[in-house]
Amino acid sequence: MRTNVVYALLAVAGAVQLHAGQDAFLGQHKATLDYSNEKANDDSVPPVSTTMKCVINLTIQYFLLYTALAIARTYNEVSGTGPKVQQTIDVLSAGCTTVNYAPMLCVLFLGTRMRALQLSQGEPDKFDLPQPFVKNCMQACAWSVLVQTLMVLLIPVVLGGSPKVGADGTPEVPEGGAMAKAFTAVRYLSMIGMYGGFSTVCYGAVTMEAPAALWANGAPPVSPAVACTMNLCYQYFGIYLGIALLQTYHQFSKKTDFTETLAGAFQMGQNTVNFAPMLCILFIGARMRALQIDPVNGNPQKWAQQCFYLCAYSVLVQLALVIIVPVALGGKLNKGLTEGDVTFELANPTVYNIMTAVRYGALIALYGGFTTVIYSICVIKNPNGPTPAVSPAMQCVMNLTIQFFFVYFMLFMFVTIKQFTSGGDSLSTAIRALDSARATVQFCPMLSILFVGLRMRALQITEQKGAPQGWAQQCMFLSTYAVLFQLLMVLLLPLVGASTEIDSDGSPVAKGSGWGAKALVAFRYLAFLCLYGGAVGVVYAVFDITPENANGRGSLIPGVDVPVPPAVSA
Numbered sequence: 001m002r003t004n005v006v007y008a009l010l011a012v013a014g015a016v017q018l019h020a021g022q023d024a025f026l027g028q029h030k031a032t033l034d035y036s037n038e039k040a041n042d043d044s045v046p047p048v049s050t051t052m053k054c055v056i057n058l059t060i061q062y063f064l065l066y067t068a069l070a071i072a073r074t075y076n077e078v079s080g081t082g083p084k085v086q087q088t089i090d091v092l093s094a095g096c097t098t099v100n101y102a103p104m105l106c107v108l109f110l111g112t113r114m115r116a117l118q119l120s121q122g123e124p125d126k127f128d129l130p131q132p133f134v135k136n137c138m139q140a141c142a143w144s145v146l147v148q149t150l151m152v153l154l155i156p157v158v159l160g161g162s163p164k165v166g167a168d169g170t171p172e173v174p175e176g177g178a179m180a181k182a183f184t185a186v187r188y189l190s191m192i193g194m195y196g197g198f199s200t201v202c203y204g205a206v207t208m209e210a211p212a213a214l215w216a217n218g219a220p221p222v223s224p225a226v227a228c229t230m231n232l233c234y235q236y237f238g239i240y241l242g243i244a245l246l247q248t249y250h251q252f253s254k255k256t257d258f259t260e261t262l263a264g265a266f267q268m269g270q271n272t273v274n275f276a277p278m279l280c281i282l283f284i285g286a287r288m289r290a291l292q293i294d295p296v297n298g299n300p301q302k303w304a305q306q307c308f309y310l311c312a313y314s315v316l317v318q319l320a321l322v323i324i325v326p327v328a329l330g331g332k333l334n335k336g337l338t339e340g341d342v343t344f345e346l347a348n349p350t351v352y353n354i355m356t357a358v359r360y361g362a363l364i365a366l367y368g369g370f371t372t373v374i375y376s377i378c379v380i381k382n383p384n385g386p387t388p389a390v391s392p393a394m395q396c397v398m399n400l401t402i403q404f405f406f407v408y409f410m411l412f413m414f415v416t417i418k419q420f421t422s423g424g425d426s427l428s429t430a431i432r433a434l435d436s437a438r439a440t441v442q443f444c445p446m447l448s449i450l451f452v453g454l455r456m457r458a459l460q461i462t463e464q465k466g467a468p469q470g471w472a473q474q475c476m477f478l479s480t481y482a483v484l485f486q487l488l489m490v491l492l493l494p495l496v497g498a499s500t501e502i503d504s505d506g507s508p509v510a511k512g513s514g515w516g517a518k519a520l521v522a523f524r525y526l527a528f529l530c531l532y533g534g535a536v537g538v539v540y541a542v543f544d545i546t547p548e549n550a551n552g553r554g555s556l557i558p559g560v561d562v563p564v565p566p567a568v569s570a
Contacts, residue, residue: 052457065099110456262327279311307376475534
């Protein structure tokens with residue numbers, strides 16, 4: 001086990017060294033370009049923004065752990081080595097829990113960056129935006145996640161036992177001697193870095209001032225997409241901060257009925273805010289599509305922007321119910337049949353009916369809102385000329401968004417029908433299949449962030465005219481359709497009587513030894529290679545991209561080309 005864990009640690013360390021070396025790489029490449037082309041300084045490659053550094057950092061941690069976990073599971077299935085590899089799988093599974101913050105942190109950073117771009121009119125570095133303390137806190141958050149992940153991997157090696165992760169996603173340290181105390185101190189320092197960091201980033205995004213040289217009459221209002229993104233970030237991190245504070249309080253003070261009730265409500269609130277990362281990506285994607293059509297004044301349709309608020313506040317209403325019902329009304333919370341759904345019990349039937357009506361109203365607003373936003377992205381037009389084609393990165397983000405919300409929408413519909421009707425075996429089969437499908441779309445938020453990040457970098461270094469490398473865009477499609485393929489297998493196989501299980505990576509696992517089961521295993525491994533291989537390729541593309549190759553050209557698959565976006569000159 002020690003050897004396997006050490007290998008995992010070496011892999012993480014290698015990724016960190018790769019991240020740390022990107023500035024040197026970009027600096028050397030910039031110098032080479034300046035020397036060979038003998039151009040003025042204004043043609044130099046813009047440095048990688050702090051936001052993008054932190055997004056890359058978190059992306060590497062996220063996919064590295066999930067890739068290592070998938071490889072360990074595959075090796076265990078093929079070799080049948082048993083308990084030793086299973087111990088490594090348990091350690092890596094616990095490590096994956098610590099990186100579940102990554103998608104929402106990346107969304108928070110991107111939202112802050114978009115506000116800085118708006119206030120600086122596309123030149124945030126010139127006006128030192130976001131504020132320096134915000135950039136430092138972004139780094140603190142990213143490295144705190146890494147510290148917590150390393151702790152999960154190291155604690156079983158140093159202190160023994162199985163790794164445990166608390167409800168807030170931070171590692172738990174078993175009681176012991178001096179080494180355990182040292183790990184406990186590191187744990188609390190990382191928690192301060194994490195929670196203090198994202199709290200400060202949220203504060204900095206709200207208080208960011210517009211440069212007086214650009215906005216003499218005051219700062220422009222925050223765009224609805226960014227405003228709703230920040231709204232959901234506050235809800236998401238507020239819940240996890242509350243969980244962390246109550247856990248710390250219970251470690252040093254005696255539990256009371258009130259604090260235990262409040263802690264249970266906050267933990268149930270996690271189910272409510274789990275939609276937040278993908279909703280934020282949907283809002284940012286809609287905003288980016290509008291800016292692609294009109295870089296100066298581009299905005300999604302008014303009715304689409306109203307749906308942004310509808311979604312954000314429907315989550316807030318559900319979150320308020322989760323807190324109010326047990327704390328103020330003395331009710332009992334129960335986790336619903338779908339993620340993001342919480343049911344409750346109340347002694348007073350009138351209050352129960354009112355709360356139930358509010359709950360269903362909020363759920364309908366949420367599902368109806370994001371469905372309308374997806375539709376708005378598909379139908380938006382340029383009123384002043386031809387509408388440019390959707391970029392490959394945005395096509396993949398839209399594809400992943402539709403997959404993600406389709407699963408949850410259909411699950412909500414079938415569960416609601418079953419609650420109000422007698423239902424049947426076919427309905428129960430569909431609910432089980434859709435519930436399993438939730439695991440297959442878990443990568444959608446992080447993949448979408450990765451694709452958006454690479455596109456933003458390509459635009460940054462080409463004066464908003466370029467595109468990611470052609471082979472990188474093909475990697476995006478590989479990962480996207482690998483998720484779709486796994487989703488279709490999960491949904492369709494039960495309909496033909498096939499028996500499947502879903503592992504924590506979202507991959508279908510067949511039962512039996514017939515040709516059908518063997519074919520499913522082969523397809524599963526193919527999808528595995530496409531998903532993780534594509535993600536690794538996009539991460540590498542962020543380091544490899546230059547003004548020369550940020551033109552959408554180049555092919556990973558011979559004879560298969562990605563169309564060059566209209567903004568790139570032929």
